[in-house]
Amino acid sequence: MNRRTTINDVALAAGVSVATVSKAINGRYGVSPETLARVMSVVAELGYESSLVATSMRRRSTHVIGVLVAEFEPFALQLLRGVSDALDNTDYDVLAYAGSVSAGEHAGWERRSLSKLGGTLIDGAILVTPTSTATHASVPTVAVDPHVGGHEATTVSVANVDGARAATAHLLSLGHRRVAHLRGRTDLESAREREQGYRDALDAAGIPFDPSLVAEGGYRTADSTEGAHAILDLPDTPTAVFAANDLSAIEMIRVATERGLRVPADLSVVGFDDILDAASHTPQLTTVRQPLPEMGTAAVRMLLDILHGDDPDPVRMPTTLIVRESTAPPRR
Numbered sequence: 359m360n361r362r363t364t365i366n367d368v369a370l371a372a373g374v375s376v377a378t379v380s381k382a383i384n385g386r387y388g389v390s391p392e393t394l395a396r397v398m399s400v401v402a403e404l405g406y407e408s409s410l411v412a413t414s415m416r417r418r419s420t421h422v423i424g425v426l427v428a429e430f431e432p433f434a435l436q437l438l439r440g441v442s443d444a445l446d447n448t449d450y451d452v453l454a455y456a457g458s459v460s461a462g463e464h465a466g467w468e469r470r471s472l473s474k475l476g477g478t479l480i481d482g483a484i485l486v487t488p489t490s491t492a493t494h495a496s497v498p499t500v501a502v503d504p505h506v507g508g509h510e511a512t513t514v515s516v517a518n519v520d521g522a523r524a525a526t527a528h529l530l531s532l533g534h535r536r537v538a539h540l541r542g543r544t545d546l547e548s549a550r551e552r553e554q555g556y557r558d559a560l561d562a563a564g565i566p567f568d569p570s571l572v573a574e575g576g577y578r579t580a581d582s583t584e585g586a587h588a589i590l591d592l593p594d595t596p597t598a599v600f601a602a603n604d605l606s607a608i609e610m611i612r613v614a615t616e617r618g619l620r621v622p623a624d625l626s627v628v629g630f631d632d633i634l635d636a637a638s639h640t641p642q643l644t645t646v647r648q649p650l651p652e653m654g655t656a657a658v659r660m661l662l663d664i665l666h667g668d669d670p671d672p673v674r675m676p677t678t679l680i681v682r683e684s685t686a687p688p689r690r
Contacts, residue, residue, distance in 0.1 A: 363404045363405055363406045364406075365379050365380065365406070367404060367406070368397065368400050368401055368404060368406050371400045371403075371404065372393075372396050372397045372399075372400040373396075374393060374396075374397060378393065378397065379397055382394050382397040382398065382401075383397070383398075383401060383406075419481055420479060420480060420481055421449050421450050421451065421481060422450065422451045422452070422453050422479060422480045422481060423441070423445065423450050423451070423452050423453070423480060423481065423482055423483070423484065423658065423661060424452075424453045424454075424455055424475050424476075424479070424480035424482070424483040424484070424497075425437070425438055425441055425452060425453070425454045425455070425483070425484045425486065425654075426455050426468055426471045426472070426475075426483050426484065426485050426486065426488075427454070427455070427456055427486040427487075428456070428467050428486075428487065429456055430454075430456055431577065431578070431605075432604070432605070432631070432633035432634065432635065433486075433487075433503075433577070433603075433631060433633065433650065434486050434487075436633065436634070436650035436651055436654075437486055437502060437650050437651070437653055437654040437657075438452075438454055438654060439650075439651045439654065440650065440651030440652055440653060440654025440655040440656075440657075440658075441484065441654040441655070441657065441658050442654075443651065443654075443655060444654065444655040444658035444659060445658060448662075450481075450662075453475070453479065453480055455471060455475060467488075467489065468485045468488040468489065468490065469490065472496070472497070472499070476496040476497040480497060481497060481498075481665060482497050482498040482499065482500075482661045482664065482665055483497055483498075483499045483500075483661075484499070484500050484501075484502060484654075484657045484658070484661060485499055485500070485501045485502065485504070486502050486503065487502065487503045487504065487505065487546065488501050488504050488505065489505045489506075489545070490504075490505070490506065498661060498664040498665060499512075499661075500512050500513070500514065500657045500660045500661045500664070501513045501514070502514045502515070502653055502654070502657050503515055503516075503546075503547075503548050503653075504547060505545050505546050505547055506545075506547055512660055512664065512670055512671075512672060513672045513673070514653050514656050514657045514660065514672070514673045514674075514675070515547075515548065515672070515673070515674050515675070516548075516648040516649075516653070516674065516675045516676070516677050517674060517675070517676050517677050518548045518551035518552050518555065518677070519551045519552070519554050519555040519558065520555065520676070520677060521552070521555065521630060521646035521648065521677030521678075521679070522551070522552035522553070522554070522555025522556050522558075522559070522600065522602075522630065522646070523555035523556070523558050523559045523562075524555075524559075524646065524677070524679045525555075525556075525559075525600050525628045525630065525644075525645075525646050525679060526539075526555065526556045526559035526560065526600050526628075527559045527562070527563070528628065528644070528679055528681065528685065529598040529600060529626055529628060529685065530559060530560075530563045530565070532598075532626065532685060532686065532687045532688070533687045533688050534596075534597045534598040534626060534687075534688050535565060535597075536571065536594065536595075536596040536597055536598070537556075537560070537565075537571070537596060537597075537598045537599070537600060538571040538572070538573065538589045538592075538596040538598070538599045538600070539553060539556045539571060539572045539573070539599070539600050539601075539602070540573050540575040540582060540585050540586060540589065540599055540600070540601040540602065540606050540607070540610055541553050541572055541573070541574065541575050541585075541602045542575055542576065542577060542602030542603055542606070543575075543576050543577060543581075544574075546577075548602075549602050552602045552630060553572070553602070556600055570592065571589070571592070571596060573585035573586070573588045573589050574588075575601065575602060575603075575606040576606070577603050577605060577606070578605065579605050579606075579608070579609045581606075582601070582605065582606035582609040582610065583609055583613060585606075586606075586609055586610045586612075586613035586614070587613055589610070590613065590614060590617055590619070596625075597624075597625065597626065597688040597689075598625065598626040598627070598628075598685070598688070599625065599626070599627050599628070600628045600630075601627065601628065601629050601630065602630055603629060603630050603631050604629035604630065604631045604632065604633045604635065604636045604643060604645055605629075605633070606629070607627050607628065607629030607630075607636075607643055607645065607684075608629070608635065608636075608639055608643065610627050611627050611639070611641075611643075611684065614627075621641055621684055622641065622683065622684050622685050622686035623686065623689060624689065626644075626684065626685040626686055626688070627643070627644070627684045627685070628643075628644045628645060628646070628684070628685060629643050629644070629645040629646070630645060630646040630648070631645065631646070631647075631648055631650070632645045632646070632647035632648065632650075632680055633650075636680075636682075637682070639684075641682070641683035641684045642682035642683040642684065643682055643683075643684050644679075644680065644681050644682045644683070644684045644685040645679075645680055645682070646677050646678070646679055646680070647677060647678045647679075647680050648675070648677050649675055649676075652675065653675060656673050656675065660673065
């Protein structure tokens with residue numbers, strides 16, 4: 359295994375002292391232009407990177423933004439794309455970190471993660487769907503799609519109620535009257551808001567809410583399987599399903615197909631998120647698009663504002679209904 363290049367290696371190759379290398383890479387005075395060029399050439403050639411911890415101790419800053427997630431799932435990955443784009447042409451790097459989550463310890467992962475990274479490896483953090491924003495972090499934080507309302511941290515979210523209302527209204531406009539809801543995790547504020555939008559659309563159409571049409575789901579495929587079966591096991595099978603996220607919607611379609619139903623001929627399905635798989639799925643998924651890359655970009659801008667001493671307001675972004683192939687009028 360090749361050992362890591364050290365500052366001593368750079369000094370030896372450039373024919374200068376370690377102190378001169380340190381001055382050169384940290385932009386301090388006392389290094390001639392010729393020496394600076396020689397040192398930086400060796401740095402590039404050897405691939406030297408100074409320790410983030412050592413840099414933070416010297417500068418009290420690493421110029422690294424942390425993006426902390428419970429796991430690397432499609433929602434988080436598309437947010438990361440927006441984060442990366444927003445940091446182009448800045449002097450900040452991004453560190454993506456999957457939090458310390460094990461069985462029975464999901465709650466509080468962001469606090470455990472920030473205790474490891476905050477103040478030494480990162481200047482600030484973007485928390486993706488945190489279980490709590492009351493982290494008492496040593497660095498500024500921005501929360502994207504937090505689990506709970508009444509946020510203490512600066513937040514980025516979307517108009518979940520409006521999006522869910524539009525999704526359900528779309529199904530109702532096609533003529534569906536028994537519309538089921540495969541809901542998200544009940545600890546997520548966004549999931550609760552999406553269920554509220556579903557109920558609001560039913561109420562606006564004069565259709566009484568039927569709790570038997572609501573089944574438990576999640577944001578992982580495996581979490582939604584049982585709920586999908588429960589919906590299709592109902593004595594009077596629904597003709598349409600609004601799922602709280604795309605992974606649940608795609609699992610709903612898989613279960614329906616496995617049971618001999620055709621989507622959308624026998625069952626219409628709408629999701630929420632517009633992850634990349636939504637457009638490539640067969641059939642292509644009708645869904646509510648939340649602007650995931652743009653949410654990542656907004657979170658970066660807010661965090662940089664905080665780092666520069668500003669106090670940005672929370673951001674709530676609009677959603678858009680994207681009609682594709684998984685919805686159609688009911689056959690009965």
